[in-house]
Amino acid sequence: MAREEGRGRGRGRGRGEREERDEFVDKLVAINRVAKVVKGGKNFGFAALVVVGDQKGRVGFGKGKAREVPEAIRKASQEAKRNLVRVPLREGRTLHHDAQGRWGAGKVVLRAAPPGTGIIAGGPMRAIFETLGVQDVVAKSTGSSNPYNMVRATVNALQNQTSPRMIASKRGKKVSEILSHRVGGGDAAETIDAA
Numbered sequence: 001m002a003r004e005e006g007r008g009r010g011r012g013r014g015r016g017e018r019e020e021r022d023e024f025v026d027k028l029v030a031i032n033r034v035a036k037v038v039k040g041g042k043n044f045g046f047a048a049l050v051v052v053g054d055q056k057g058r059v060g061f062g063k064g065k066a067r068e069v070p071e072a073i074r075k076a077s078q079e080a081k082r083n084l085v086r087v088p089l090r091e092g093r094t095l096h097h098d099a100q101g102r103w104g105a106g107k108v109v110l111r112a113a114p115p116g117t118g119i120i121a122g123g124p125m126r127a128i129f130e131t132l133g134v135q136d137v138v139a140k141s142t143g144s145s146n147p148y149n150m151v152r153a154t155v156n157a158l159q160n161q162t163s164p165r166m167i168a169s170k171r172g173k174k175v176s177e178i179l180s181h182r183v184g185g186g187d188a189a190e191t192i193d194a195a
Contacts, residue, residue: 026052026077027127029061030147031069048072049147051124052080053131057092059158060084061128061151085155088163093135096164101157106149110157111138124150132158 030049035042046069053059062079066072090096095112102108108125113136119129121139124147129137141150168175 024052024054024081025131026050026080027131028073029124029127029151031072034065043067046072048076049124049151050076050080051127051131051151052077052084053128053133055131055133057089057133058084058086059128059132059155061155063148085159087132087158087161088166089132089134090163092133094137095134096161099157099160101153101155101160102143103152103156104146104149105144106146106153107141107143108150108153108157109140109142110154112136113138123147125154127151128154128158 027050028048029051032047034045034047036045045065045067047063047065048069049061049063050073051059051061060080060083062076062081062083064072064075064077064079066075088096090112093115095110097112099110100108101110113120115136117136117138119126119134119137119139121129121137122141125139125141128151129139139154141153143153144150164175164178168178171178
């Protein structure tokens with residue numbers, strides 16, 4: 001009888017893990033074969049860079065190393081889920097304002113875009129925007145093309161994003177007051193505030 005209960009618990013746990021996995025979308029950005037030189041020769045392994053997001057404004061990245069590719073990807077995904085950052089999105093589809101990010105020699109420029117633009121970005125940056133849930137953005141990498149630096153620079157730029165609500169709370173004003181300067185009218189500001 002105790003054995004049956006244990007089995008039931010195990011199955012329930014598996015279902016919970018599957019639901020958690022479905023919540024997040026993960027994309028493999030880069031995989032490298034790495035070698036450790038030892039007395040008898042070389043030990044080969046794999047290093048993976050994975051981006052994970054919920055497509056609702058949260059994104060993270062992680063690195064993993066292992067002897068086999070699937071294990072490296074699994075480790076990277078776990079690290080990415082631990083390092084999630086929340087990014088405020090305008091209307092749930094684009095950025096609130098233009099931003100620049102930097103990490104080492106990697107430099108990126110992100111620009112908000114009107115509806116219908118799509119994701120105009122290269123490789124690692126595209127993976128971040130797709131997992132983040134951004135639908136319209138224009139991005140350019142002007143520095144290193146190393147995927148690790150590009151991912152970190154992009155996340156750096158996204159962490160600098162602020163929403164009108166955050167600015168309003170810092171300044172002790174209403175959101176409509178902040179937006180009236182940007183849009184140029186009270187009615188337009190209210191429609192943006194509602195989204």
